[in-house]
Amino acid sequence: WTCLPPSQHPRMCSGAGHVLTYARIRPALEREIDEEQRLHSCVGHRTASPILHVTTKPGKPVVVEADGSSNDPNIRSFELDGVFGEECETFAVYTTAGRPLVDSVLEGVNCTILCYGMTGSGKTYTMLGEHGREEGLVGFAARQLFGAADGSGCTTVECGFMQLYSTCATDLLLPAPRPLKICRREAEVIVEGQSRRIVSTPSEVEALVAEGIKRRRVTSQKLNSASSRSHAVLTFYVRRAEQGDCEGDDTIAVRCTKLVCVDLAGSERVKESEVDGAALKEARAINLSLFHLIRVVNALKSEQAKTRVPYADSPLTLLLSDALGGNCRTTLVVSLSPAQEHASQTASSCSFAVACRSVRNGASRVTTRRLPRDWQGSDASAAAAKRKKEDLRAAGEEARRLPWGGVTPGDPERCAGGRRNVGIISCLFYGDLSSAPCGVAIVMHGNPSDARSMAWTAPALVHAGYCVVCPDMPGFGLTPPPPDGRIGTRSEQACDPGGPAHIVEGLLIELGVRRCCLIGYDWGAGIALSMAASTKYKRLVEKIACMHPAYAREKTPGELRVVQAATLILWAEDNAFHSWAKFKPLASKLKQRLGAKRYAEHRTKRESDAAWSEAARSRALVKFLTDLDPLPQAQVVAARPERSAIAANGCDITRCDGIVFRDDVTNDMLRSTDTEAEACAAVVRAERAGELPALLRELSGVGGGAHASAMASFARALPPLDDSTMTPARLEALGVWSAGARAAAEALQARG
Known part of the structure; x- marks a missing residue:
């Protein structure tokens, strides 16, 4: 492959914060090989230079001079930070493009790695690997992170895994995922409602990825039998205690950083993929989100200081607003097909990579925070996880x-x-x-x-x-x-x-x-x-x-x-x-x-x-x-139910049961008595019987004894004349107004 070691890379060592871009050329697929078992390749690169050449016209080969130039108008050249040929394994890609990011995360800098390219170019294989066969960048990153967590309890790692399908973000770690909300808060991208899982071994990460992939939206089409129809984002949340602060008082100084691994859905030419129906709508949504991503990159590399960066125009660009132009160290791996039939898409992907290479990010360390000590330490984490479980x-x-x-x-x-x-x-x-x-x-x-x-x-x-x-x-x-x-x-x-x-x-x-x-x-x-x-x-x-x-x-x-x-x-x-x-x-x-x-x-x-x-x-x-509390075990019978009974002497009595069996419980037993409604009903009955003046005299009377206490209790039960409680609906419920009176009052309220 053609790229400098990370320790010698001028754009990494300078701390300039530019996005690093690499190209990975995948091997030819069976559909790209003709009947004579030949691949017509459209790409070329020399081991001495990280410049990738793409010829956009089939037929005779294009000659590139020793200095990288060519007079043929059908060739395009792209200067990147490195090129990985078809023979390179994913570990070689990780060593150059991924390992420096994990080092930065452990030092307290937020990082993002993205895979971009046309559908079927090998993005998901590069990022997530193939379960049970070869690890992807995510798997190698997990190994490096857990290797740094040396068992001292000073480092904990959590994972979140989500997808962005059309404009809806959902959690891939929940069996019944619900939409998530993406927004910016305090100069950082936040995904509201996303679940996280504590992970401590590469095998746990592998199982988590496999679980999420099963829920990811995919479809089969001409260019890819398992084409991803959503952008997948796996995030490592790393909390690392400052050196020398693993022991001490009840709080601990930590840096909370994250490594965001983004497997973008592939750009797609419908004429080539031949999709229709729902898959066609998905392809349009994917291409639209990538179009907004390109607009953001072009705005960031613009020399005009007042150029608006349209992050808010798409959930994808809002999600990546830290990675592109924010306080984040970012690497882009562009996956390419070597086939001549895809030359136009290959050149387009490389153009995007070159544009990203001009984007300048911040790369400052995350500020330390003092957190309660109970998060750190394997024993404490295990106990907390057990309690939560x-x-x-x-x-x-x-x-x-x-x-x-x-x-x-x-x-x-x-x-x-x-x-x-x-x-x-x-x-x-x-x-x-x-x-x-x-x-x-x-x-x-x-x-x-x-x-x-x-x-x-x-x-x-x-x-x-x-x-x-x-x-x-x-x-x-x-x-x-x-x-x-x-x-x-x-x-x-x-x-x-x-x-x-x-x-x-x-x-x-x-x-x-x-x-x-x-x-x-x-x-x-x-x-x-x-x-x-x-x-x-x-x-x-x-x-x-x-x-x-x-x-x-x-x-x-x-x-x-x-x-x-x-x-x-x-x-x-x-x-x-x-x-x-x-x-x-x-x-x-x-x-x-x-x-x-x-x-x-x-x-x-x-x-x-x-x-x-x-x-x-x-x-x-x-x-x-x-x-009513719908949980049967939490329900309380408001009052002892009454029923007719006969005493030992043969007299009729009312029995108030202190024991009620669940099968006998009714909703009426569970509801507490509406004392206000009962008091209002008594007033209405007195008015209809012509006894209201006498009742009012008794209520206003002064005196002692049991009768006075009873009347005072009755007066307290009457509802207060307050406009917040005496609504037309409440007056109808109390039996004071009819349904017609309520409707008329509400109609007057609506006009007012």
Whole structure:
């Protein structure tokens, strides 16, 4: 191969931080060899120079002079940092292109290695290897990392593995992956919700990679029988204690760095791959994301200081914004086909590599942080992992005991439904609207995401008696964007004309429903809270449940004083993108406004806690919406059930049972008595019987004795006259108003 040793490479030694680029030419495939067993090659390189020559025209060979020049217009030359020929094994590529990056990671510098090229050029083979046959760059990097972790407990390694399919990022280490959110925070790329696993041996990494590959999107086409249809990103998170600080007080100084290994999906010419249908759409999405990547590289190498770098135009470029132009040491390996039939694609890949070679990154060490000592040390890590495993096992057993345990969205017996359009909005629709006793629950996704990310709530909500509607907001999922562009995704834009609240109102009109429960995550939760705080839309809202609501501040001062709907806030305090400290003052306002009976929280310290599992959150949702804990073992009978009995003397008595068998428990037993409703019913009965004046005199009377105490207790049971609690819906529930009076009042509210 043609490249300098890492220790002698001027661009590495200078600390300039330029992206290093290498080309790897794979051996010819059977389809590239003609009937006479010949390969018509389009590439050439000399061992003395890292310059790769590509001839773009078949036929006679092109002559390259000793100085690398040629007069033939059909040849293109590309200067890279190294070229690996067809005979080179992956370990040789790693020694030059990968090992220096791992050294840098261990020294405290973030690093990225990317594999780029056309489909079928060997990118995945180079990066991930072939399970059971040859290791890829990832496997060799794992060996070097674990070799540096000498057993002293000063280094720990975690792995995350994700894919970017079209514009949706998902976790490859979860059996039922949900969309992830990519964003920048504090000058660093963060993937919200991605799982990590502690790894300590190369075999654990190999098993992790094999598990993730099984979930990666692939298809078979003319150029590649197992063509990757997604960009795969495996990240090593390395925490390394500073030398001399492995022992001491309760905290430890560490550098938290990462090695990001990116296997990009292959660029594809549809004319050559001959794909159609879903594969054609995938190819277009891949080519579009790579087009945005090329735009970013061209902007970075531009000499114009004010050139905008379009990182935000694609999830892929946002994900790689550290690697290209950020504080990161980056190496690009371009995989090439030697066949003449792919010469144009080979030249295009090399052009991209040359452009990347001009990109300049920062390469400074990550700042040390002091962390609790409990993370470090193999014994402590093992104990923490064991405790977490036990907690998750207990949570799994509890989840299976839930009434909807094991039920998946779309289950024909217990959660029937699927995709359907409600007006122009594409929705996931579960349950039967005509027979849902609790009405409609609209469940809204975050940004960027779609309805699929919230479908996990459906089994619990259908069990609780709701018809569940998970809409794809316009411009997300399968719902087309509005004609004038994407709708606003900030909380203050939720109630704008034609905005998200208008979309929800339109859904209710199409469904023929007056009110609903709103449940949401991130953007969707912000929409729910904004609607509940809107004088125009609050009439549509029965209750709201908000997970990490994207609601930074009140649009108008005191906006939350309008909220009447019972509210549940769900929050994991360690979430990197949603600060509980910032939202806490707003939560306090809601609690003060609604009171303890109508405001609830479900908070955990960490997203990895069992209490933040989907099962635990589903249980919290159902408990909030129905006032009943759905877990049978946690249910408490509110009062002793009564039944008729006969005493020993033959008299009729009422028996209050102190023992109740599970099979005899009913929902009425579990619900606590609504003392406010009982008190209101007594007032209504007195009014209808003409006894209300006497009752009021008794309530206002002054005196002692048992009768006065009873009347005082009755007075306390009456609901306070407060506009947050005396809503039309509550007045109807108390029996004070009729359904017609409620409808009329809500119509007046809507006009106001």
